[in-house]
Amino acid sequence: EAGVTQFPSHSVIEKGQTVTLRCDPISGHDNLYWYRRVMGKEIKFLLHFVKESKQDESGMPNNRFLAERTGGTYSTLKVQPAELEDSGVYFCASSQTGFHNNEQFFGPGTRLTVL
């Protein structure tokens, strides 16, 4: 069974540009989460989808971040326009409701560098 995949693995952009990150969850997982780690800090929650609906977006830092999960499958996280403080590693995780207490499985992350 394939795990959570993320694309791209690395992205280097200039301040003011737009970047879109993609996450493909484990097949059949209805829950999809986005997290990020900025330099020197803990991993922080961004938002949670249940199928295509946003269950919790309390961690989204501001309106420059837009997440979507069309059709309840893969998800995209767009940053527009990117700022220097957005640099970090963005992780995606998925889980299946009711399975093993909603254990979350993480992807390898996308390292975003904003110059």
Place this chain on the structure above:
Amino acid sequence: KQEVTQIPAALSVPEGENLVLNCSFTDSAIYNLQWFRQDPGKGLTSLLLIQSSQREQTSGRLNASLDKSSGRSTLYIAASQPGDSATYLCAVSPFFFMDSSYKLIFGSGTRLLVRP
């Protein structure tokens, strides 16, 4: 507000030693607690998940305990090996009545080095 702390921040031990990593959290209202391992430049690998009603979970040389009332969890690694070298992260899923977010709140991790 739930906060998760991991002590120590870094640990270096000789191969073969048994060791304990500590995790504490400020609010005992949790749904579950997960321990992860992260290798440099890689994603997080789930090691053990303890439900709020459980006291411990075991997987191979790993044993995780949970004391919800005191807000503590420990990860015990038996007979450590150089391949165990990684960062170990503790994360709790806060319990909110009528809220099924299941988001994870992470500690800053313990960086473990097992010397051959």
